[in-house]
Amino acid sequence: MRRFLTGLIVLAVCVASLAHTPQPVQAWKAPNLNTNAWSANGDVNAIVQDGNLFYIGGSFNFIGPYTGSWVALSTTTGAWDNTFPLVEGTVRAAVPDGAGGWYIGGDFTSVGGVGRTRLARILSNKTVDTNFTASADGIVNVLLFDSATNRLYVGGQFTQINSTSRSRLAAVDGGTGALISGFAPSVMLDIDPASTAVHALALNGGTLYVGGKFDRINMNGRNNIGAVNTSDGTTTTWNPNANSTVFTMALDAPNNRLFIGGDFTLVGSQVRYHLAALPLDSSTPLAWDPEASGSVYAMALSGSTLYVGGAFFDIGTEFRSRIAAIDADTGSVTSWDPNANGIVRVIVPSGSSVYVGGEFNIIGNQVRSNLAMLNNTTGSATSWNPGTGGAVHSIAISGGTAFVGGNYRHAAGVRRTHLAAIDINTGRPTSWNTIVSNGTQTANVQALAIQGSTLYVGGRFNFIGGQPRQNIAALQLSNGAATSWNPGADNNVQAFATNATTVYAGGQFTNIGGQPRNRIAALDITTGNATSWNPNADSGVLTIALTTSNTVYVGGVFSSIGGNIRRFLAEVDLSTGLATAWDPAPDNSVHSIVVSGENVYIGGFFLEVGSVPRRYLAQVRRIDGTLTSWNPDPDNNVYALALNSSTLFVGGDFTQIGSQARSRLAAFDAATGNLRPWTGGVNSTVRAMALRVSQLAVGGQFTLANNAAYTHYAMFTALPIDTIGIFRPDQARFYLRNSNTTGFADIEVALGQSDDYPVAGDWNGDGIATIGFYRRSTGQFFLTNANVQGAPIVYSFFLGNPDDIPFAGDWDGDGRDGVGVFRPSNGLIYLKNTLDTGFADFTLILGIPGDLPVAGDWDGDGRDTPGVYRPSTATYYLVNSICNSCVIIADFSFIFGDPGDYPFAGDWNGDGRSGVGVYRRTNGVTYFRNELSTGIADIDIVYGIGNDLPIAGYWGAPPPPPSAPESSASEPSAPEVAPTFVPRQ
Structure with missing residues (x-):
């Protein structure tokens, strides 16, 4: 040119x-939310951009599409069928309706955008049945559908169904959801009524077996297990008398027995640790006695094998961590041993596979997020790996689909523990994956920085990138492995700033890099040792920003730093570690600092700066620390700032800023200071932001972005970039x-x-x-x-x-x-x-x-x-x-x-x-x-x-990629891409 x-x-x-x-x-133009991007199941506290990636850190352990709490997954690929209604809440039970549809129960309020309170029916055409209007005033734990009578039996923690009194057990019409008037048993725990619950149901002919936490059914004493007649709800004489909660049942009608599992240690006068087999015609337990060492929450009978899951570590004398297979006749434990590292809450055998759900992340010798398919011979996890972002309570298999319900909002994604790399083009995690943990305590990543080919990570953890590291680490960007750099900090690291030779760290620590350093330190970028630089803050450092003048701006909750009284904000000399004369003096904590030319933007909890009213956000002159006239005046805290060549983005807790409504996010013209009409918003705190050209990554505690369901992480088009198109006249295309x-x-x-x-x-x-x-x-x-x-x-x-x-x-x-x-x-x-x-x-x-x-x-x-x-x-x-x-x-x-x-x-x-x-x-x-x-x-x-x-x-966000990294789950179907068009070369 x-x-x-x-x-x-x-x-x-x-x-x-x-x-x-x-x-x-x-x-x-209105900001565009990247609807192809996935979100996280826990807080995002830190974001840093590198090339075409956003690295995010926080308290999450799963990243995926927002699916709601009941999903249909291909049993072959794990792909999510997003054409089913989205459930907002928790799903604890799901049963087929006999006509290709499903009844679901739990603790939800909406299904497919239709108000439904804890009970709903989804038809075979994947729509909510508007004729079925049953509702419950408390959690629904279990459902059982009897197609012969078109009755749906409901058990849980409710006291009313359809605004009519029903104590923890009811039956409704399968078509309308109307109560069955002749069936009204009352289940109660008189010594603690609020804890009364029905957890398990089994039907045999005209008898409904009931398990849970109660001490009577109707006016008949029944401890945690009993039976009622389906004809009128009256209590039968069957009374096994378990001494604690019964959570699960498995009926073996041909052999006249009912297996039960729970918290009990006695059934009748017989010692039975968490497992028992009961004859259907007698209240005395059978001799079958495997003895589990802890609670049993799940059971499934397949032929002569009884699969059990829960919180136990042993069955009899055999070590079995939370899942086992037991001979249904002898009670002996089989060699099948998937060895889960967390609670198992549901087990469903199907063909040569066993589907398992719960609260684990390792099972069958593989990493699996709360959901797995196991080989029924070896116990090994198969390659099926959609995962969920929270506990799984129900699984049902129909044809080639697994219907999975639980207490989660994301499924068919990938497990990422506290740290992930997000492709900016797709909005989804790359294959880059490193494990962050903190022993038995919760890990949390709070600070990120990139220098060269290294990602610096701060927070609260003791293991990262395959190595022990205390609250601070350096990871290789190429593979996520920890480098040999190991300063070690005795408390949280919450802020970074880096240059070619030094990593500046701030937080709550008093020892780092092998030296006493109070809340701020300079670490050699090669050795990790603390340098002699020692500003010595008397309380936490939350943000650090380097300048080109051999100084660093520091914000936090301190009142003394660099040998001088400096409340919440200071400039520190990089040579001496002493505070300069610059002293804006905000009256409360500073959480974010951005340097812009001759000025510094600060955000935090302050109401005044230098005794001049300035709420939460201010611009301070670098030359003397005085305020400029810029006064956007947000109505609540500011945690995060991000600046590009033309725009300052602000994130926090505010709902009004610049005299206009803005929900926790706002954009200002960097040249004029005027509030931009950009109106991206979220429904709760923004704690982190990062920019790359037109993409703004936002992290925090929110569950909605632009009124759409995006939890803790969202990507906005900061300023839409226009792109080329052509019209070909001879084709009118x-x-x-x-x-x-x-x-x-x-x-x-x-x-x-x-x-x-x-x-x-x-x-x-x-x-x-x-x-x-x-x-x-x-x-x-x-x-x-x-x-x-x-x-x-x-x-x-x-x-x-x-x-x-x-x-x-x-x-x-x-x-x-x-x-x-x-x-x-x-x-x-x-x-x-x-x-x-x-x-x-x-x-x-x-x-x-x-x-x-x-x-x-x-x-x-x-x-x-x-x-x-x-x-x-x-x-x-x-x-x-x-x-x-x-x-x-x-x-x-x-x-x-x-x-x-x-x-x-x-x-x-x-x-x-x-x-x-x-x-x-x-x-x-x-x-x-x-x-x-x-x-x-x-x-x-x-x-x-x-x-x-x-x-x-701006034609909109690009179409999603063809598949998710490291997961057999497919994403929602992409918009159909145009047939191949080859531009002239």
């Missing part, structure tokens, strides 16, 4: 508009690409006719540009709201005359694009804010015959303004305002491209300001420039072929 000479100034003479000029309202690189089209849509002009804009304010066309023969616009084949025409209206040239822009700053037409014969431009037939809102003269129109937000004020490109001289003429009855001078005039090129415009770098581009129709080469001045292209690519017409816009 050749360098060009400076362009000429052009006058734009405005003529009277046909409509009054509306008052502009500043607005940006659009080819859209999600990056400004040479490559295949991501989206292909046939729309319009060969002589139509293409147009694209954000017509509905959702932040995504969608395509349309202008019929030059009639002067009519046809616009869609989706970039998919077959999308309907949503807007159809007339503006202009035949042979006018269309373009689009947000003329009034309301976040929605309007349209315009340029009249080649006389240089008239007509702009309209609304997408309907009618007079133009603005009419002005800009350009001469033969020019081509463009529009963009040239100055970043949130409003688009027009411009023209003169193909004869390859010159752009752009204006920053729209006027009526006035004369204005072009604000930008410059040469870019070659004569005959075709213009387009967009925000190529995410700075909130539009750049320009030219498309060389002779060969399909496209050139992009960020600055509105003569100069060389910032990007050039090959895309399209001769005579294509260019368009640009």
